[in-house]
Amino acid sequence: MRRRDVMTSGAAAFTLAAEPVRSFAQSLGARISWTLPPKGEVTMIENSFIPMPDGVKLAVQLWLPAGSDKRPCPVVVEYIPYRKRDRYRAYDMYWGQILAQYGIGYARLETRGSGDSTGLLEDEYLPIEHHDAATAIAWLAARPWCNGSVGMRGVSWGGFSTLQAATLAPRALKAIMPMCASDMRYTDDAHYVGGAFALTGLKWATSMKVVMAAPPDPLITGEAWRDEWKRRLDATPAIAARWLSHQTNDAYWRQGSVALDWDAIRCPVYVIGGLVDSYGAQIPRLLEHLKVPRKGLYGPWRHGYPSPATPGPGLDWAWEEVRWWRHWLIGEATGIMDEPMLRVYMPDATATQVAPGPIPGRWVAQASWPSPGVTLRRFHLGGRGLHDTPQQPETAKVDGSRIVGLGKVEWVPFAPTELPREQSPDDARSVVFDTPPLTAAVEVLGAGALRVRVSSDKPVAHLAIRLCEVTSKGQSWLVTYGLLNLTHRDGHGHPAALAPGHVYDIDIPLNFTAHRFATGSRIRAAVSESLWPLVWPAPATATLTLDLAASHLDLPLRAVPTAEAAMPIALAPALPDDPTGWPAMEISQTAGEVRVVETWPMSSSVIAEIGEIVSGGGPNVALSITPGDPLSCAWRAEQSARYQRPGWDVAIKSSVSVRADAGAYVVEERLVASLNGETVADVKHHATIARVLA
Secondary structure: OOHHHHHOOOHHHHOOOOOOOOOHHHHHOOOOOOOOOOOOOEEEEEEEEEEOOOOOEEEEEEEEEOOOOOOOEEEEEEEEOOOOOOOOHHHHHHHHHHHHHOOOEEEEEEOOOOOOOOOOOOOOOOHHHHHHHHHHHHHHHOOOOEEEEEEEEEEOHHHHHHHHHHOOOOOOEEEEEEEOOOOOHHHHOOOEEOOEEEHHHHHHHHHHHHHHHOOOOHHHHHHHHHHHHHHHHHHOOOHHHHHHOOOOOOHHHHOOOHHHOHHHOOOOEEEEEEOOOOOOOHHHHHHHHOOOOEEEEEEOOOOOOOOOOOOOOEEOHHHHHHHHHHHHHHOOOOOHHHOOOEEEEEEOOOHHHHOOOOOOEEEEEEOOOOOOOEEEEEEEEEOOEEEOOOOOOOEEEEEOOOOOOOOOOOOOOOOHHHOOOOOHHHHHOOEEEEOOOOOOOEEEEEOOEEEEEEEEOOOOOEEEEEEEEEOOOOOEEEEEEEEEEHHHOOOOOOOOOOOOOOOEEEEEEOOOEEEEEOOOOEEEEEEEOOOOOOEOOOOOOOEEEEEEEEEEEEEEEEOOOOOOOOOOOOEEOOOOOOHHHOOEEEEEEOOOOEEEEEEOOOEEEEEHHHOEEEEEEEEEEEEEEEOOEEEEEEEEEEEEEEEEEOOEEEEEEEEEEEEEOOOEEEEEEEEEEEEOOEEEEEEEEEEEEEOOOO
16 A cells, blocks of 8 residues: 555545546557456455464455355455555455456455454564465465455555565465565665665654554454554554664565565566656566566556556556456456566656646557666766766765755655655755757666765765756756665675775666656756755765766666557546645755755545544654754654544554764654543653664
8 A cells, every 4th residue: 555545544546436538449449359357246245354373363355246156256465554444445445346346356454453453563564464464365265255366466565565475475376466565675665765764764654653553443343442452552662763773784674575585476476666656676676587477567656556646647457457367367368468578657757847747758668677678878977067988087076064855855755745846956056967968869767877986084974866857948857866875885784984085986776767858958967965854864964075087877778669569558547636635845944954844734534334534644744954964953753543433533643753963863752542532542762773874
């Protein structure tokens, strides 16, 4: 699921009609012969329990094709800790109805200790979570209404759990579809960016505390619900402090990182990501390293499904997803594996330029990945330019006292107000290198890298590069970026301090992306010491010296074929962005301080079927720093959730704040829970955590 939807109701997003804007035949002239089967009736089972070996019971909601008791069907599992009973009910109803009406059962499974499942949810992606999934898969496959074939799918946490369960190779698991997730937890999830503590990690910790502390529904659990809730409240950990206690890629993060053992995944994989999301790195890696049948899709949307999707264009995802499942779970010839391995949306503009509308561009395809149609082009640095040939010896100073990054505040944008802003103000505080105006359009597809020869006057420093398109009108738009804590130059497992004045040759990878630079535009590489508040600053202001003649930028350029492979998936309506649901982002700069304050509006949804109101707000953040004084950095985040029925009014609020001196982070966490207006828990945690070259 999308992590932002943990923080708000999210129900309205899934009340849209499931039909595409144009039918498959209308939009594509029926290029292939397969079509969706006729819609059938659907039976929904509100709640069942799946027993685990240790006595825990996982709650599951089921949607089954009518008649599956006589004609068994396959089932697809979505496995997440976000409440199926209320907060995510509309979402689950949407997908349950879509899949089951086309002959694919849908099982919405709750992680132990979440929603109506018993047990405790004590962290992300623990081994018990993976083994619970394997047990549940076997249980579902053995139901008389199931044909013995099970699939798994999901966005964000659901994508992680899908990949992680697949590494156990459950016998009945025949195919998976992870979306907007990661195969490497330390490098490509919300907690750290390039070895530096990420703002998104603070926000996610604040939100996850609310998830872990939420109660089961008394109408499902019965009188024992208060005891279950108390156990959850008592067990809710100081999760922000826990994550900050693991500042390197140690065993904690390696657990659940499926990229460490590609061969463990033995079923077909369809991996999906979004251009505006930050979970794209898994797509090329999974396609390159897996040995099973596999496909990839990289669309223009944010953290979420291809439909409903923002920004658009979205896709008729019901058609494509049912085609995948009927191929692998039923054995139907749908033609899905006869097509190119990777499809990518190639945008002609960035999302910010056109927000909140759809991104202009086109769908392109690569028959395989890595693709022989994508080659690296080297740009040499010098004279504030990017050149095709090496340049004369020259150095450049990067001043770490400048606050760069206010145009890229959020690692995962969930609303147009969180998208990267026009970059000229950040460019003015960076060292920039531009190409001449392009005489022909250039398409970037993949992950580039900056190779830089650098020295620092401090033992801990960052280095960031932003790749921008500078239009003929002089506007600078962020295409992708890379950032590295330079003490992690030889890997994220064992950082080593920089020797002041010593010269290092360092590679800084850029994030996987797709973008078409227009004729007349310039490609810009903007280099800074860090990006704030995307990541926490180094403990002392550093000045970096770049040896430009020994530095270069490699970009993966795509050779445009004379004819593109046809895109078989029809367009679908994009999810409209409602400005009333956007957070307010206030950025203020005075001579003494820079402040960023983000405030989400309170959301509220009525769940009519169970007579409940679900509301909440956040994560709201207040961030500040004094330029030239990184030890002045202070972050605070708050999150709330509320569940109301007559006689049952549960409210939960969490907050996390972080400060630091040169040697340690100081983390304050608080969780407050009430029932019918009376406080039942008020738990505070304080932690001082040594900084590990960060």
